[in-house]
Amino acid sequence: MALDDFMSKLDVMLESKLNDLKISIVDDFKSTFLLLQKEIQSLQESHTFLSAEYDDLKKEVQSHKHTITDLRRENAGLTKQLNICTTKINQLEFNSRSCNIEFQNIPENRNENLVKIVKTICEKVSAPIQDENIVACRRIAKLKASSQRPRNVLLSLPTPRYRDEILSAIYRYNKVNRTDKLNTQLIGMPGNKIQIYATEHLPAEIKDLHAKSRALAKQNGYKFVWIRYGRILVRKTDTSKPLCIVNEDCLKNITS
Template sequence: MPNINCAGCPNIIKNNEYVQCRICSLSYDIICANLTFKKFCTMSKQSRLDWQCQACLNKRPKADNQNTPVRTTSEAHSDVDLAANSSKPSKRSRFTSPEVDLDMDESKESCCRMANLNELIISALRSEVPKILEGSLIKELEPIKNQISDVLSSIEFINKKYEEMSNLLKSREEDIKQLKSENIQLHNTVKDLHSRLGALEQHSREANIEIHGLPEHRSENLAQTVTLIGKAVSHQIQDGDVLSCFRVAKMNVNSNRPRSVVVKLRSPRCRDAFLAAVWSYNKKNQEKLNTGVIGIGGDKKQLYVAEHLSPENKSLHAATRIRAKELSYKFVWVRNGRIYVRKNESSQPKLINNKDSLCLL
């Protein structure tokens, strides 16, 4: 079957779904013929052969055409003339013909008009539809535009706050750096002051000795006891050598050991002479200095005489002894408020200034 163009659209007709006008012999698809698919399927063969297009139907008179304005003789002539002429054969006007025979030129002109009308409709749709769609889209997108505007405002506000926080954070970082630097300086200052204070505390004890292990009695005379210790170690104590003598509180309250006795002598020289006599006595005698030697009855308790250290130096001295025992250091002693250690007889002594020095052993 050759391709047939629809006289209405003019597209190629497919699937034989078309009808042909009985008058102008032009073919129309069912859409341009204003037929539904269901109605097209139910049409008989004769109905399809008798079908006329809308253009041909519009050119036919609606009735007998007696009252058409084109007809000029309906009211102009009298009844006599009508009667006289009734016997003559009348010519049929082309406006009153029941059927009109159209030639091919008129059919083609009608088709061209339909095609032009379709083009005008399509052109109008092309020009008007975008405007309608644009207006509809603008109306529909207006809330979204407002929401986007709100989101942009929120983002701008957040960005502004972020910049403020960023600047504040930078300022705080600079303040923190400055505070850290000041803290380090203050820490070093406090450390230096602490060291000086410790030195002053120890300096205030430079003429003192401390006696450990001396039993406590209610009626004890500590000054006389110090004199007896001097006699036992062959060191004579003059009346003005002992400035004060007293017991101090225990560092460990739960300890069963008696409180230590602090003796303040006249000068550091007297202190050193007393300590040297005690050290010499313990070295010469197998029986170390004890309570029996100075005439105190009961069980013999060994007496320890040493320099009077400040609380910080006492703590450092105790830590040094523990560390020296762990590392098998043989000697730990105190001289003028300073703590020394030595590995053995042939090694060099090491000064312990603080607890950090213990890590270097």
């Protein structure tokens, strides 16, 4: 075979091989490219899905925030309304007791004559009372059954004015007799001298609020805590302005 023919055939063979190699490389590239394209498309779809999920979650969180804000606002409004209703109920209950005086610390005796005892008290403070003006006079149940103090004595009178006159007389008597305030010995009761207290007949809620007010006032250096017509009043000094405690929210004014 001539050299030229051999070289010609070799060129043909090499060209054929190169074409086959090119085709193989192109096919491999196309396959790889298509595979990468699918993976990129899948990643894009995943990203789109996650982005949508994130947006939905963000909207849901925002919605919950608004709901929580609305619930807090509604709760604050309901709490305010509840306090207003509680104050009104306490006032109505107080008004229903406006003719009563509650005596505390009077020792109990099986054969006691409560009418005679309260009449003696009234005479001692220069506010005598007649039998016909005593609507009712009785012991009332303790707020705490475990308490060792005697049951309070409840005196019911014809009018609130009558009640106020007796309470004022007791207040004046104690003010004049600071070293010997109204007590059991002064009304002829045997045994140790025990101070007798007379207060407005208050609902249990107001009594509880009064106790809390006294405790907080003592902790914060307040000098006076008293009740007037069912309202609890506290005052830090002789000249400071009184604070009115109508519900537990007002207690924070004592500590502020």
